[in-house]
Amino acid sequence: MIEEIRSQTNGCPYHESVQITAPARRPENRPIYQDSNGEWHITDFDVARAVLRGGGIKQAGFQAEVMERGNLTRYPILFLEGADHVAMRKNTAKFFTPKSVKSYDVMIENFVDQMLNEFQASGRADLSDLSMKLATLVAGKIVGLTNSDLDGMIARLNWFFEADTFKPGEKVSLKMINKILRSQVATFRFYFRDVLPAVRARRAEPQDDLITHLLEQEYSSFEILVECLTFGAAGMVTTREFISVAALHFLRNPELRADYLAADHAERHEILHELLRLEPVVGELNRRSTEPLEVDVDGDIVHIPEGSLINLYLYEANANADIFGDPTEVVCPHRELPKTVHSPGMSFGDGPHRCPGAYIAIEETDIFLTRFLRLENLRVDQDPKITRNEVANGYEFREFMVAVD
């Protein structure tokens, strides 16, 4: 098998690194189909991209359809569409440019050095905690959540993200009331301990971050809270998981690790992109059609009626052999891709909602891993427990114990 893969990948040396994670749900092996509930499922890269770029759709993932507008006059970025969304992306793009991101490098380097010094002193650490700390620090800096203690904020956010999910039309039950209460307590804690102090500080002295921008746009404190939670989910939780899965690939494959550490900045980013293609943290995107759609599938037109739920599967899209080349289920950063395809495939999404944090996510991962993987006598002390995340149809690494002897 390995020889066969090696010959197919022109001797790509990393073939032993096969996919580690799997999504919570798998669709049927067809490019596009409608199931008996009327939901649409898309697994083909080109079809998924055309739908995400084509318009006539709105967000239906990340609990968008159970979120009540309530006191919100504005939805968070992930749920906005049309002109409001374009304006929000344009006004916040400056926080994500490679130039802005570079200005965080020293902060990230110092933080990582300190974290790894502590790790070396104690000899053992949970990598999923280290990666959460880093991801929270960085996304918190972009957002402006810098007026509370980091460990406390992580605990409060963990409470919120672990508070379980709601399904549209779910029946009222004790379990549901418990879910609602837990989620509300977590939200209040985060609001009073993290968001309000940050808002007050920026009202007194504006800074170069998202909260300051939102205050300039006259967002209410509640709307700012919702945007902070959106960035928390979008930027912190995702990057945390990616750092863990990438580290596990490197720790299991010494050749890949050595080549990564010897590579230059651009090559290292390419290797990380390939790992993210193989292990998409967000395994599924969901949209609802707001008008009848016509989708071209290899020359045949498929009609999707208005109001349909459309599920787009990123594991499957990223495994399209016509685009990424066989075998798709192994690490190979030397793939020759069409010019229109990004090397992480669709792992950062596509179309107007494509992840603005794509560069910072890879940069912070790279700063961490280049330091972490250089530690002497580093080893996995306990393989992570890998669970599936229903909301993102992705994976979660927990209790991933690493040690230095």
Ligand code: HEM
């Ligand atoms: C490896 C890490 C990351 C992955 C895999 C990832 C993935 C994604 C994906 C798939 C989307 C599209 C969602 C959709 O279309 O429904 C998205 C959107 C978004 N991401 Fe990321 N992301 C990562 C890191 C980050 C970071 C570090 C930040 C910010 C600090 C961030 C901020 C956002 C925001 C604000 C959106 C919403 C954009 C919009 O709706 O216009 N992400 N991300």
